[in-house]
Amino acid sequence: AQSVTQLDSHVSVSEGTPVLLRCNYSSSYSPSLFWYVQHPNKGLQLLLKYTSAATLVKGINGFEAEFKKSETSFHLTKPSAHMSDAAEYFCVVSSGGYNKLIFGAGTRLAVHP
Amino acid sequence: NAGVTQTPKFRVLKTGQSMTLLCAQDMNHEYMYWYRQDPGMGLRLIHYSVGEGTTAKGEVPDGYNVSRLKKQNFLLGLESAAPSQTSVYFCASSYSLNPGSTQYFGPGTRLLVL
Numbered sequence: 001a002q003s004v005t006q007l008d009s010h011v012s013v014s015e016g017t018p019v020l021l022r023c024n025y026s027s028s029y030s031p032s033l034f035w036y037v038q039h040p041n042k043g044l045q046l047l048l049k050y051t052s053a054a055t056l057v058k059g060i061n062g063f064e065a066e067f068k069k070s071e072t073s074f075h076l077t078k079p080s081a082h083m084s085d086a087a088e089y090f091c092v093v094s095s096g097g098y099n100k101l102i103f104g105a106g107t108r109l110a111v112h113p
Numbered sequence: 114n115a116g117v118t119q120t121p122k123f124r125v126l127k128t129g130q131s132m133t134l135l136c137a138q139d140m141n142h143e144y145m146y147w148y149r150q151d152p153g154m155g156l157r158l159i160h161y162s163v164g165e166g167t168t169a170k171g172e173v174p175d176g177y178n179v180s181r182l183k184k185q186n187f188l189l190g191l192e193s194a195a196p197s198q199t200s201v202y203f204c205a206s207s208y209s210l211n212p213g214s215t216q217y218f219g220p221g222t223r224l225l226v227l
Contacts, residue, residue, distance in 0.1 A: 004155075032213030043117075043203065044156075044218040051213035090155055094212040099144065100171070101216060103155025 002027045002095040006104035014112050019063075019078040021107045023091030026072065032094040033074045034101070035065055039087045047089075050074065061085070086111045115139055117219035119204050125225045126194045134189040134222050136204030144207045145187040146171070146216065147179060149200040156203060162187055163210065194226045 007022040025031060035047040048059025055067045065076045074091060091104040120135040136145065143164050148156035158171030162181040176198060178190045187206075191198060201223050205216040 009153075034215075036218075041221075043220040046215055046217075049213060049215065092155070094214075099207060099210045099212055099214050099216070100158060100161075101156070103157075105153060105155055 002031065002093045002102050004091050004093050004102055004104040006089075006091050006107050008107050009105065010108045010110070012110040012112065013081045015083055016080050019076070019081045019085065019109065021076040021089050021091075021109065023074045023076065023104060024072050025074060025091070025093050027093060027095075033065075033067065034092040034094070035059065035063070035074075035076050036090045036092060037087050038090065038106075044090065047076070081109075081111045083111050083113070085109060117204055117206055117217050119202075119219040119222050121222060122220070123223045123225075125227065126191075127227050128195060130194050131190070131192050132194065132224075133191075134202055134204075134224075136187045136189070136206075136219060137185055138187075138204075138206040138217070139185065140206060140208070140217065141184070142206035142208050142217075143184070144210055145181065146205040146207075147177070147187065147189045148203045148205065149173065150203060150221075151200050159189065159202075194224075196226045198224065199226045200224060 003026045005024045033050045036044040048057045050067045058064045088106045117138045146161040147159040160179040162168045165184045168179045180188045204219040207214045207216045
C-alpha cells in the first residue's frame with residue numbers, strides 16, 4: 001500500500017533563506033509523486049510532479065524536488081524564501097488504479113521578514 | 114477558461130438538512146473527484162467518476178451520494194447532514210486515470226453543520 005509521511009507539521013524560515021520541506025513515501029512500485037501548495041482559503045495548486053523521468057524536478061516559483069529511491073524521499077526545496085511562499089504544502093503519491101491520490105498531512109510554512 | 118469551479122463557497126446547515134454541492138469543469142476532463150479536508154489531515158477521497166453516468170466510492174463515502182449526469186458537472190449530495198461532515202470539500206478533475214496525471218482542484222466549499 002502507498003503512504004506519505006511529511007516529517008514536519010510546521011516550518012518557519014526567514015525571508016531570503018532556504019526552504020526544505022521533507023517528505024518520505026512508501027510504495028510497492030515506482031510511484032508518481034506530487035507537491036501541491038494551498039494558500040489560505042484557496043484551492044490546491046500543483047507545484048511540481050515526478051513521473052519516473054528526471055529525478056530532479058523543477059516546479060513553479062523556484063521550487064524543486066529530488067526523487068531519491070534509496071531513501072524513499074521526495075523533499076521540496078527552494079533556495080530563497082519569499083513572503084508569498086507562506087502556505088500549506090502537501091506531498092502526494094498517486095496509487096495507480098483510478099489515479100487515487102494519497103495526501104500527506106501537510107506542512108505549514110511560515111516566512112518571517 | 115475557468116478551470117474547476119465549485120458552488121457554493123460557504124454554507125451552514127443544521128443537522129438533518131440536505132444539500133448539494135456543485136462542481137463544474139471546462140477542460141473536457143473525463144475524470145472527476147470529490148475530496149474532503151479536515152484539520153491536520155490531507156485530503157481524503159469521497160467519490161470519483163470515470164465518465165458521464167458512472168461513479169464509484171472512494172476512501173470515505175458514507176453519508177454522501179454523487180451524480181455525473183453531464184460530463185462537465187459532478188454533484189455531491191448530503192441527504193441528512195451530520196456535524197461530522199463539517200469540512201472543506203474540494204472537487205478535482207483530470208484528463209487521464211494514469212498515475213502521474215495531474216488533478217486540477219477547485220477553490221473548495223466550506224461546510225459547517227450545526
